[in-house]
Amino acid sequence: MSKPAYKRVLLKLSGEALMGDDPYGINRATIERMVADVAEVAKLGVELAIVIGGGNIFRGVAPGAQGMDRATADYMGMLATVMNALALADAMRHVGITARVMSAIGIEQVVEPYVRPKALQYLEEGKVVVFAAGTGNPFFTTDTAAALRGSEISAEIVLKATKVDGVYTADPKKDPNATLFNTITFDDAIAKHLQVMDATAFALCRDQKLPIKVFSITKPGALMRVIMGEDEGTLVHV
Numbered sequence: 001m002s003k004p005a006y007k008r009v010l011l012k013l014s015g016e017a018l019m020g021d022d023p024y025g026i027n028r029a030t031i032e033r034m035v036a037d038v039a040e041v042a043k044l045g046v047e048l049a050i051v052i053g054g055g056n057i058f059r060g061v062a063p064g065a066q067g068m069d070r071a072t073a074d075y076m077g078m079l080a081t082v083m084n085a086l087a088l089a090d091a092m093r094h095v096g097i098t099a100r101v102m103s104a105i106g107i108e109q110v111v112e113p114y115v116r117p118k119a120l121q122y123l124e125e126g127k128v129v130v131f132a133a134g135t136g137n138p139f140f141t142t143d144t145a146a147a148l149r150g151s152e153i154s155a156e157i158v159l160k161a162t163k164v165d166g167v168y169t170a171d172p173k174k175d176p177n178a179t180l181f182n183t184i185t186f187d188d189a190i191a192k193h194l195q196v197m198d199a200t201a202f203a204l205c206r207d208q209k210l211p212i213k214v215f216s217i218t219k220p221g222a223l224m225r226v227i228m229g230e231d232e233g234t235l236v237h238v
């Protein structure tokens, strides 16, 4: 069997990816399927860190949060990511993968705090690290947390798992002629006004020359194909 293309990756999972077809929350079958994909990769010896979103439980800018102080709503969003991280780590335990949740917000009775050397140690020990609570700061997103943690742990790539299978020339739901990019440079993505990640996350990856692979987490075997360096999704590079 050929070797994985990467030794250490940062996987960004949106909260929505855990919902399946449900309107909110965590769908059991969906999280189990996703964790099975993650376990397969971890068992290859690829060092895997995950940033999990919280949009399936709470989004700071959502209508439900209207009228709320933005920072307060964002802290609620970050706490939602902690719930998702706990669910993810627990589901991983069920399939024999040791995961450690590290939170950017102090919440020690529940999960350990994010300490960079400790995260690096866990990765070297072959444990999956789940980064919770985003960056720990309001007005940011978990995409930015993915870019930040990815840079901090010297990940070779940020894998942005979405519901679409990559970056298109236009919205494929609206434009039947939209085509998928195999690869695209950061500069071209900006010039063509393509939304890959939010602007802060995108700028950080670009500055750090940290490539981003956008792919569909709902497509069977896609994560493994990405890890093996096969033709899957869109690679955004310098």
Ligand code: UDP
Pocket: 013, 014, 015, 016, 052, 053, 054, 055, 056, 058, 059, 060, 061, 073, 074, 075, 076, 077, 078, 081, 133, 134, 135, 136, 137, 138, 139, 140, 141, 142, 143, 144, 145
């Ligand atoms: N959030 C935040 N700072 C961060 C990360 C997240 O304030 O560093 C809040 C923000 O309110 C956001 C919510 O947490 O709407 C959930 O995160 P995100 O929208 O990135 O989750 P996803 O869309 O990936 O599920």
